[in-house]
Amino acid sequence: MADVHDKDTRSYNMSKIRHKNTKPELIVRKFLFSNGYRYRIHDKKLPGKPDIVLPKYKTIIDIRGCYFHQHKNCKYATIPKTRTEYYLEKFKKNVERDSENVEMWEKEGWEVIIVWADCQLEPKKKNSIVREETLNKINKALKWQYQ
Numbered sequence: 001m002a003d004v005h006d007k008d009t010r011s012y013n014m015s016k017i018r019h020k021n022t023k024p025e026l027i028v029r030k031f032l033f034s035n036g037y038r039y040r041i042h043d044k045k046l047p048g049k050p051d052i053v054l055p056k057y058k059t060i061i062d063i064r065g066c067y068f069h070q071h072k073n074c075k076y077a078t079i080p081k082t083r084t085e086y087y088l089e090k091f092k093k094n095v096e097r098d099s100e101n102v103e104m105w106e107k108e109g110w111e112v113i114i115v116w117a118d119c120q121l122e123p124k125k126k127n128s129i130v131r132e133e134t135l136n137k138i139n140k141a142l143k144w145q146y147q
């Protein structure tokens, strides 16, 4: 097949793809898939459309950005200097919704694993020990859940 893109378009597309592949959700999904786990994403049948659902393990993985979900005591959870009030209100709503979701899921008998995207997955780093540890923890939690 002929390459229809000129060089600039191509490198732009490549960078877009690279960016997409480092997204925290994709990191976790890739890990799960390559370890034989099967999951559903953004399941509309569950309240709050959880990021990743593993029905066989009765487990939900909730991946949260440290900034928008204001991870407590996390260096990534900074407060913006402009439009501060607007953002604080937005953050507050996110945090409230997060805890409501977890409450609903647990009430329905789901095990919930919360992953903090920025500090626990370090998506911008090429290699990350922290990321490896986080993924191993998820793996262990799922194995334990299935016993």
Ligand SMILES: [Zn+2]
Residues within 6 Å of the ligand: 066, 071, 074, 075, 076, 077, 116, 117, 118, 119, 120
């Ligand atoms: Zn964090």
